[in-house]
Amino acid sequence: MAFARSRQALAVAGVLGLALGVTACGTGNDKKSSKASSPECAAYEKYQGHDGKKVTIYSSIRDIEADRLAQSWKEFENCTGIKIDHEGSGEFEAQLGVRVDGGNAPDLAFIPQPGLLKRFADAGKLKPAGADTKAMAEGNYSPDWLKYSTVDGKFYGAPLGSNVKSYVWYSPKMFKEKGWTVPETWDDLIKLSDTIAGTGMKPWCAGIESGDATGWPATDWIEDLMLRMTSPEVYDQWTTHGIPFNDPQVAGAVDKAGMILKNEKYVNGGFGGVKSIATTSFQEAGTPITAGKCALHRQASFYANQWPQGTKVAEDGDVFAFYFPAVDPAKGKPVLGGGEFVTAFADRPEVQAVQTYLASGEYANSRAKIGDWVSANKKLDLANVPNPVDKLSVQILQDPKTVFRFDGSDLMPAAVGAGTFWKGMVDWINGKDTATVLNGIESSWPK
Amino acid sequence: MTTATPTVGAGVQATTKTSRAARVRRRLNSRAATLVSIVIALLWTVPTFGLFISSFRPEDQIKTTGWWTFFTDPQFTMENYQEVLFSSSSSAGQLASYFINSLAITIPSVLFPIAFAALAAYALAWINFKGRDWLYIAIFSLQIVPLQMALVPLLKFFSTGVTIAGLQVLPAWELDGAQKFAQVWFAHTCFALPFAVYLLHNFISQLPRDLMEAARVDGATHPKIFRTIVLPLITPALAAFGIFQFLWVWNDLLVALIFAGGTKETAPLTVRLAEMAGTRGNEWQRLTSGAFVSIVVPLIVFLSLQRYFVRGLLAGSVKG
Known part of the structure; x- marks a missing residue:
């Protein structure tokens, strides 16, 4: 009896499979004719x-x-x-x-x-x-x-x-109300952060949680600062291991990022203290800007799609981005992307x-x-x-x-660029000091 | 005489064991134990329950507050389900069509291994042929091979066929579109067979020998015995394995992703669910309702067949 039932089911499954096959073939074949000779196709002639x-x-x-x-x-x-x-x-x-x-x-x-x-x-x-x-x-x-x-x-x-990753998101509306201006240099950026912190608002919000890839948004910070504090050539050496990962120049960039990311006065608007950066998902990290709980958020151009529905993304709208400022104006601001x-x-x-x-x-x-x-x-x-x-x-x-310059963690070997660099940044946010983290990453570089 | 002593000893041990078991049983039947098990059951259900509540909440609510705020600030919407099931843009879900794919993958992937394993188990248990035990041990030990190890070789088998010393022994399958279902069926059947043969062999080999011999005396052939005696008797085992296999195949992402691919023609629900949150995971509110759509069928299967499931598990222990 059981067998009869399963035989029936088998037949049903077979018929189902056949039917699917037939319909698939049917849809596959009827799009063959092209209108190659029509005028709008002239551009595709070659x-x-x-x-x-x-x-x-x-x-x-x-x-x-x-x-x-x-x-x-x-x-x-x-x-x-x-x-x-x-x-x-x-x-x-x-x-x-x-x-x-x-x-x-x-x-x-x-x-x-x-x-x-x-x-x-x-x-x-x-x-x-x-x-x-x-x-x-x-x-x-x-x-x-x-x-x-x-x-x-x-x-x-x-x-x-x-x-383009070298962006800082902000709210033009908020800036206008408070009379703040978009900073042109790193020093201006820090000055602006202090001003904002003085009003009682935490100026920055950040989040580096991203499932298996947790940590990557912090690597972008380091890369941007490497490009601005050293030179594109040194950056290339860094990504190809021409200089070690624990080189003083890298440590300098990490500490510079720490001036913001590990500063309890600056972060983490809308979420909590420094450690909350590690547990905040990067998708949600910038949203406190629209709620007026933080003012600045460094993230790539694609973040434009992450804002809550109904947010106007424009130069005079609810949110917009400015180019991550130069640390040393003489060295300019290379773009990370x-x-x-x-x-x-x-x-x-x-x-x-x-x-x-x-x-x-x-x-x-x-x-x-x-x-x-x-x-x-x-x-x-x-x-x-x-x-x-x-x-x-x-x-x-x-x-x-x-x-x-291309995103450095995508250029490095996967063991580092999609592994220890990410994890090291999470440890760093959670309180480990720069030298320990960089030594750890350096020792993990594949020989 | 010499053999009697250990038997007696064993008997004594057995009685103490049963009394100990009885004591454990009595304790587990107490009110406190029942209470504890209810609490554990509730705790285990809480995440699922939270997800269920979330699936009816509006997107901005899901993203900003926990599901428990539903009780203080109830906002109800069917939009998540609307979006994942019937949305007109192909991006947002259209789970309805992937539902069919899941069924088209799962049903044959359950029936094929059951059919083959039942036949194989019968032969291994009741047909005498040379090397039977070694064959059984070989099949049994295949269970320890992780299926991940077989993915690339199997994919090669499909895409380039089999070549031994430059000689093409088997051609490439060259399947396209919906034909790729066959690859998934094949893969799932391969991966399920060792366990299925092992499980069903244990059942079939424990059927009473008298039954088989009586049938042989009456002139029944092996196919006849298999059909009229063995199959009806092992229904609980078939159902138990069927549920196992169904749940495994339905929930499988890896095998389907590799052998069926992610195209609309063949991808099952699980593959679609994994993609549904968007390239950067910003639409994850869809996952709440998507998850519930995908567990409806396993729930139905499990609830409707669970009496077989329990009977099948018990049958193995009691009959032995």
């Missing part, structure tokens, strides 16, 4: 000739941003007949390795860590970008960017989206066509128009960037005078 081909893309971009991605290359798909299958996953970094090892690599992957890119390139898994892609990337991106996807002289792919690189695990012509298209100005403008996106692409037209913070970021990135 990518044509791959009708009916499919390109798979794997990335860490998901949810609403993934929807926008799909929307951004829709016209390309319609005009060229290439079908782009994008899959985003929160376990991207770990899964990509498994898939590549298992012989199941995606055609293209958007890799946000140059360190990871280098690992796949060294293992011979990545395909160097084609000549078209290279030419397109060199025309549209500054050498500062391209060097991060170049390994041993071979170029592996152009950047796609970017973000991040971004993802379009790398290829296959070199079929249609894959290269997509890779080239994603490096183009047409793509950057198409994606930017949909909103909430920043790119260092020089062909990106500012008029197409709707969001004021994104506009500011694009301006900074496109400025030929801007010195750009």
